[in-house]
Amino acid sequence: MEALVTSRASEDVAKQRDVQSAASQKEVLHPEEKITTLLLIRHGHTQATEEGRLYNDPRAELTNEGIRQAHALARWVKEKNPDRLLSSTAKRVVSTAEIIAREIGLVAEPVEGLNEWDVGDWEGRTYLDIKKNDPAIYAHWSADPILNRPPGGESVADMVERIRKRLNELLIEHDGRTIALVTHAGIVRSVIIHALDMPVQNFWRISIPVGSVSRVDFSKTFATVHFIATQPALDGE
Numbered sequence: 273m274e275a276l277v278t279s280r281a282s283e284d285v286a287k288q289r290d291v292q293s294a295a296s297q298k299e300v301l302h303p304e305e306k307i308t309t310l311l312l313i314r315h316g317h318t319q320a321t322e323e324g325r326l327y328n329d330p331r332a333e334l335t336n337e338g339i340r341q342a343h344a345l346a347r348w349v350k351e352k353n354p355d356r357l358l359s360s361t362a363k364r365v366v367s368t369a370e371i372i373a374r375e376i377g378l379v380a381e382p383v384e385g386l387n388e389w390d391v392g393d394w395e396g397r398t399y400l401d402i403k404k405n406d407p408a409i410y411a412h413w414s415a416d417p418i419l420n421r422p423p424g425g426e427s428v429a430d431m432v433e434r435i436r437k438r439l440n441e442l443l444i445e446h447d448g449r450t451i452a453l454v455t456h457a458g459i460v461r462s463v464i465i466h467a468l469d470m471p472v473q474n475f476w477r478i479s480i481p482v483g484s485v486s487r488v489d490f491s492k493t494f495a496t497v498h499f500i501a502t503q504p505a506l507d508g509e
Contacts, residue, residue: 305494306447306491307489307490307491308446308449308451308489310463311486312455312463312464312487313372313455313484313485314454314456314460314480314484315334315342315368315456315483316335316337316339316340316367316482317335317338317482320332326391326394326395326398326422327388327391327396328388329396332362332364334367334368338364339367339371341368341503342367342368343375343506344483344504344505344507345483346371347375347504348485349376349452350375353376354376354378354451354452355446356381357376357380357451357452358381358383358454359383359453359454359455360382360454360455361382362387362388365455365456368454369382369454372452376452378452380454383442385438386438387456388457388458389431389458390431391425392421392424392426393422394423418473418475418476428458428472428476429472431458431462432461432465435458457480457482460478460480461475461478461480463488467490478500480500481501481503483503483504484502484503486499486501487499
């Protein structure tokens with residue numbers, strides 16, 4: 273009799289577990305949301321980059337090194353099978369995007385509103401040059417390089433806000449897709465700050481080298497940064 277009672281008790285426990293398991297399978301911890309994946313690509317190397325110049329110049333071209341980086345990015349992006357290939361409108365960015373486009377079989381689509389930080393009167397100059405020849409202006413800017421503007425330009429805070437608004441438009445337009453977005457360091461930093469809900473004061477703490485790619489996933493209520501500034505191997509490396 274004792275063995276029979278024990279057997280029935282075990283059966284009851286097993287049934288209870290089955291009921292709990294079925295209930296847990298029906299219950300959703302977090303409602304499913306569409307995921308929009310951004311592969312954030314910084315354009316290839318330029319001479320101005322090599323010289324450490326501040327520049328927004330839409331005419332700046334890729335160097336041979338920049339072209340090699342674009343081909344490496346193209347091979348990397350091809351494996352990710354994106355739905356769309358977007359780029360900002362500067363020549364160095366469009367050139368990078370066109371190399372990627374030929375590799376992956378998509379058309380590179382330039383979009384407005386993703387221009388690099390507008391440095392105004394500092395266009396084409398280096399920080400050392402500005403500090404040496406315009407010390408008072410440089411001292412004022414460097415006292416708060418997030419909120420203070422270069423003469424005739426925009427502040428970093430202005431740019432991050434500008435990109436936040438444009439990013440939200442792109443996420444709505446491309447909801448649920450994987451987008452390869454070729455752009456600039458400042459834009460990639462801005463997207464990462466938005467994704468992590470970081471204070472804009474962290475802007476300069478994020479390194480985004482030329483020829484690199486970062487991945488950020490967005491849903492309607494959440495964002496996940498998977499990696500930052502990966503540089504695909506060049507030919508021969």
